[in-house]
Amino acid sequence: MDCLFCKIIKGEIPSVKIFENEKIFAFLDVNPLTEGHCLVVPKQHYENIFDIDKEVLKDIISLAKDISENAKKNLGATGAQIINASGKDAEQAVFHFHLHIVPRYLGDGLEMNKWWQSKAKNLSIEDLRKTADKLLK
Amino acid sequence: MDCLFCKIIKGEIPSVKIFENEKIFAFLDVNPLTEGHCLVVPKQHYENIFDIDKEVLKDIISLAKDISENAKKNLGATGAQIINASGKDAEQAVFHFHLHIVPRYLGDGLEMNKWWQSKAKNLSIEDLRKTADKLLK
Numbered sequence: 001m002d003c004l005f006c007k008i009i010k011g012e013i014p015s016v017k018i019f020e021n022e023k024i025f026a027f028l029d030v031n032p033l034t035e036g037h038c039l040v041v042p043k044q045h046y047e048n049i050f051d052i053d054k055e056v057l058k059d060i061i062s063l064a065k066d067i068s069e070n071a072k073k074n075l076g077a078t079g080a081q082i083i084n085a086s087g088k089d090a091e092q093a094v095f096h097f098h099l100h101i102v103p104r105y106l107g108d109g110l111e112m113n114k115w116w117q118s119k120a121k122n123l124s125i126e127d128l129r130k131t132a133d134k135l136l137k
Numbered sequence: 138m139d140c141l142f143c144k145i146i147k148g149e150i151p152s153v154k155i156f157e158n159e160k161i162f163a164f165l166d167v168n169p170l171t172e173g174h175c176l177v178v179p180k181q182h183y184e185n186i187f188d189i190d191k192e193v194l195k196d197i198i199s200l201a202k203d204i205s206e207n208a209k210k211n212l213g214a215t216g217a218q219i220i221n222a223s224g225k226d227a228e229q230a231v232f233h234f235h236l237h238i239v240p241r242y243l244g245d246g247l248e249m250n251k252w253w254q255s256k257a258k259n260l261s262i263e264d265l266r267k268t269a270d271k272l273l274k
Binding site: 014015016017018028030031032035036048049050052054056057058060061062064065067068069070071072074075078079080081082083084085086087088089090091092093099102104105106108109110111112113115116119120121122123125128129131132134135136137 | 151152153154155165167168169170172173185186187189191195196197198199201202204205206207208209211212215216217218219220221222223224225226227228229230236239241242243245246247248249250252253256257258259260262265266268269271272273274
């Protein structure tokens with residue numbers, strides 16, 4: 001399979017690895033949002049959150065917590081963000097499941113909430129109830 | 138404790154609940170980015186990824202996968218995003234751990250990558266290795 005992350009895991013494409021065990025692999029993002037921005041991926045090729053094995057997903061979030069703590073302790077981060085995109089319409093770019101860990105710093109300038117607030121709607125409880133009825137049907 | 142999400146969990150502030158068990162609670166975001174945008178939170182008050190119990194965190198990501206699948210099946214979502222912000226400098230707004238699940242749809246207009254690409258740097262493997270050395274020390 002012609003998958004960028006499968007090649008990185010196999011060492012066919014260079015990366016800066018920060019963790020590896022039998023099931024998961026973590027490496028620094030070559031286009032980081034902040035210092036220490038990394039990706040945690042399953043070694044087995046799953047495309048996204050829809051097809052990934054739940055136990056592997058749990059291992060991945062557990063490592064994300066450890067890495068966030070390390071970034072705080074060793075890089076001076078004062079916060080962290082966890083981000084996943086699953087599916088082309090979710091703007092996923094590489095179709096091998098990956099969880100971004102983005103250490104955050106005072107004055108790092110990301111201003112994600114500026115983007116967020118420009119997109120968020122303000123709905124009533126009644127509007128939301130219609131969605132919940134559909135979601136839970 | 139004067140915590141918005143603790144009050145929502147206790148029913149003191151109205152919300153549209155979509156899941157509840159002994160440990161976790163999920164409800165629709167009243168300022169959604171897309172239809173079905175919801176929050177999964179621990180019932181016990183943890184502030185963020187740094188202090189949350191790992192087992193609870195695993196339960197939360199597991200439910201996030203289930204909800205993503207439901208949004209695909211019942212709302213017609215074609216993708217999903219998972220987002221957490223931990224810490225004031227990560228632009229966390231409510232200091233009770235919460236994982237956003239944002240169902241994504243063709244043409245939903247979020248354009249997160251426009252924001253992302255405006256902030257990302259382009260680093261060399263050598264630059265990244267310095268960060269890894271600090272992170273793993």
